[in-house]
Structure formats: structure tokens, C-alpha cells
Amino acid sequence: MKRVQFEHSAIPYLFVAPQIIIIVVFFLWPAAQAIYQSFLLEDAFGLSSQFVWFRNYEDTILSESWLQAAGFTVLFSALVTFLSLALALLLAVKANEVIRGASTYKTTLMWAYAIAPPVAGLMGNLMFNPLIGDLYKFLNAIGWDFNHKLDSFDAGFVVVLISVWKQVSVNFIFFLSGLQGIPKSVLEASLMDCKSSLRRFWTITFPLLAPTTFFLMVINITYAFFETFGIIDTTTRGAPGGATTTLVFKVFQDGFRGADIGGSSAQSVVLMIMVLALTVVQFRFIERKVHY
């Protein structure tokens, strides 16, 4: 009996090659570099370096400033993710109910999506400018002694506000299409089964949006971790006293401003591990619950 043999040809490899090359060049190679660098200690002028094992890790991660940044990052990410999801969901639910002028309303809400984070940061800067900033004046006028240059709470407020504002529109688009994907008859069935609209929302609409919410949660946490860099860099720059420094911003600060390549690389590696762990947790434990 003859067994069927498939001819092996090089063509399939050719097709996946671009993808593989991109992953190697833009991800694996830099990651390997970072891991390598994280074990080296350079002298102040970058002329020579020495293999120091985990000294860079000990020095940076156990430092007070890193722990502060880690704490802020966790709080900041939680706030940005929660607030931008909650706000976007509220807006999407309301927009979904609008019948007249619906498209104008929706387009307006989507606009912020087109704005890059650094630009959002610059706009925020203008609004919180002590001399000409409308929001700055407004907050002070309503009796809040607001000064984000000096007060760390106020500074945190600024970066959270701008980051949330920037992200709401993306979440809004996804939530809106998620809402429109819920079959009308299912909602009608619930209308006959339950008279409280709030209860219907939490027992029918919200669970049916769970896949969207989960997806957005992953996206938003990643956003809060990495992409808000541009906002922080153009507004507070981590000030006052490192109160609004996120881990990513600290990598940049220590590496480029402080020229501590080894320490900065060590931080990057830790960040990579954290994100990896977070992703695994999300997909392992949460995703299992959201699919029906």
C-alpha cells in the first residue's frame, strides 16, 4: 500500500516570511537587545561596559522612585481603564437610543479618536495653562485651589482626565457597534420579561456586551500602560516629584535623559514580564467567563 505523501515546497514559508521578518526585526531583536543590555553596566561616558548580572534589576526595581512609578502606573491604569470604559458605555447607550440626529451625535463623539496622544496632551496643556487655560481658571473659580505644577493629586487629575478623554471615543465606537449587534428581538423579549430598564441593562445588555468589554479592557490597559506616554511627556513630564511618572515614562527618562541604558533596559524587561503576565491572566481567567 502506498501512503499519500504531500510534497513539501518552500512557497508557504515565502508567504509567512514578511510576518516573521517583522516580528524578528521589530520585536524579538529589540527584546533580546534589552535583555542583554539589562545585564550590563556602562560607565558614565558609555565607553566601556561590564557584565553585572542582576545588579541593574536590584538597583532600579528596589529603588523608591521605581516603586512610586509602579504604584502610580497601577492606579493610573485602573482609573483610566475604568473611567474611559464606563463613560464610553454610558455615551454609547445614550447614543443608541437617539433617533433624530443620531449620526451627527455619533460622529461628534468619534472625533477625538483621530487625535494623537501627544496632540491631546498639548491641547490639555493649553487648557490647564495657569495664564490662559480655561479649565485651570474654571477649577480655581469653583473653589478648588488647583495647581498641577505643585500638587501631585492635581497633576494626576490632569493626566487621567486627558487620557480618559482621548480614549473614550475609541471605546464609544466599539460599544456602540456592540450594542447594535445585540438582536432586537432579544431586547424585546426582555422588555416583556422585566419592567425595570436599569435591571434589563445589567441582566441582559451588559452581559451581552461582555466580549466587547473584555476586548476593550485589554486594549485600554495597554493604552494606559504605553500610549499615554505621549500625554505625560507633553503635560506633566512626570512632575511634580515623579508623582505622575508611569513605568514607561520612567524607562524613557532614565534611558534617554539619564543615559542609564542598563537600568532602563532592566526596567523594560520587567515591564515586558508584567504585560505578559497581565495578558495571560486576562485571557486565562476573564475571557473564559465572557463567552457564551
Place this chain on the structure above:
Amino acid sequence: MSKVQLTNVRKTYPNGAEAVRGVDMEIESGEFIVFVGPSGCGKSTLLRMVAGLESVTSGQVLIDDRLINDVSPAERDVAMVFQNYALYPHMTVRGNMSYGLKNRGLPKAEIDQKVTEAAKMLRIGDFLDRQPSQLSGGQRQRVAMGRAIVREPKVFLFDEPLSNLDAKLRVQMRIEIKRLQRRMNVTSIYVTHDQTEAMTLADRLAVVNDGKIEQMGSPIDLYNNPATLFVASFIGSPQVNLLPATFDGQHLISGDLKLSGFGDLPTSTELVLGIRPDELRLDESGPFLLRVDIVEQHGSDNLIYGGVLGAMNDGDQETEFCFKTSQDMLPDLDSTLKLGFNDERAMVFNKVTGERLR
């Protein structure tokens, strides 16, 4: 046990579409009413106004003499079965069935008992802990029925509940729905475009056409005594044979054909003669000469389709007739059959208004 009453009910959608144009109806307690009509005639809209899913533009909807125009769907005490089942995809079968009861604040023990009972009645007891996505179409349909039954509503509403099922399952479920309704004796309104479903399920049938009730009555009454051309052609399968004609004072004239046995008809209007396929018979002296096109063998009887020689319709083509006969009648194709009809049972309509003249 509840009465449903509609008085001059109208519905105009925000886009201006007039879906329902003045419907009056009284449904007795425990009655099984079927709304039947072609697609887009407004039957779903009418049903949904009873359900509370569409607002009533004008007129009154009453259940047990209580005006419910502005009562929310959940407080009307009606339950609905949707065409695409509309089960809650994230809940188990049990969750689906108990959801409405939970929201009404029933104690858990009572809910469990009702769900178990309904599940037994519908033979879905083995699936109670499955998700809807793990069920077949027929099983989902049962769950949707179960969700309606456990509520013990005053009125059951069905919007084409069997349209997504295959033919065999459809017949089974049809019988089951009828049996359940008989057993529970709950007033029911059932929407369908399928006239077999309509004929077999209904205590009374309402034929809907263009937003109005064309005629209402028992299925057999509508079959035997249609009030309009529309009802005559909608009810009955195979469809009634229609022949355009005029009356010359003594005979009905259609093309080259001259039919006697008719009197007392207007001479100035265009008419339509309607003869049911089973009212035709082989008759050497009959007026029709049918050229056989197709013979369909349905088992117990055969349907013979063909053109009637000499009879032209509006498009100047030969009028097609269907002749229902016994299973041993197997004429050759293109042969001709001489047919007569029972003029007592023949119907004549005004072609323009559709009104039945005799």
C-alpha cells in the same frame, strides 16, 4: 382566561408608513385567533401593538376591559414567542425560563416548580442546564414556548414561530402548539403567512390585507364563503382558479367561452369567476378544455395544471387552471381534458372592488 378587544386601532410609523388602518376585533376568552396575510400587510405590527412593543397611533387595545395602550409590555401580562426564538444567549435554558418570574419577585421554590413542570410538558427537562447555542432549532423553539408558558400569561402572542423550522418539525410543532393551547386554554393570537398553519390552528381566522381585516371567521367558513376576491385567493391550497369574465345578461363571457348557469349579475363591470380546483370534474359536455401541462402526484390525489383553451387573461395569455382529481387520473402531457364545474359552488367577484357578487 381573558378577552382581548381592539377598537379602531391604527398604526402609522414615524417614516409615514401606514401599517395598520383601523382594526376592530373582539377575541373571546380562550380563543385561538390567527392573523394571516401576505408579507408586509401589517399583521406583525398589529400583534406587536397588543404586546406593547409598538405604540398605538390611535384607537384602543383592551385586555379584560382594561385599556392597555400606555401600559408597559412587562405589565400587560402577555407573553410572546418570536420567530427567531429570541432566547437570552448568555443564560441557560433554566435561566431563560425563570428570568421573567424572577423579575416578578416569585419565590425561588415556586419558580423551580413552574420551570420543571413546563419543561416536562415540553420535553426539554434534559436540557435545562444547557446554553441556547447548544440546542437545535426545534429545541430552542420549545424553550421559547416554555419561557412563555411559565409566565401563565393572560394572552399568548406568536409571531411566525415556526417559520425557521424545517417542514417536518413545523408540522409537529404546529400540532403541539394546538395541543398546549387546548390544554392551558389561554387566549392566543398567532401571526403567520402560511395558510396551512392558519387553517389548522385557528378557532377563528383574520385575513389581513393592507393594514385592514379583510374578513374574520372560522377557517372553514372563510374557505366556503370568502367575502372578497382577496380572501378567496388567499385561503385554499391549491389556490382557487380565477377566470376574468363579463356578463351579457345570460352568460358569463370569457374570451371564446360562454358559461351558463349565472343570472342576476351586473353587465357593465368586469368580473372574475372563481372555481376551487376540487369543484372541477371530468365532463364531456363541460365548458372548459384543459391542455395538460403538468401532473403533480401528491399521493392521495393528483393536481393537473394546464391552460384553458380559448380563455385569455389580462396579459392576453391562456388562463391557467388547476384540477384536483384522484390518484389514478394520469393524462398524457399535451392531451386535453373536457371539464365541467359545479355552478352552485362557483364564485363571482367584482374585479375592481374585489367584492363577492355571488
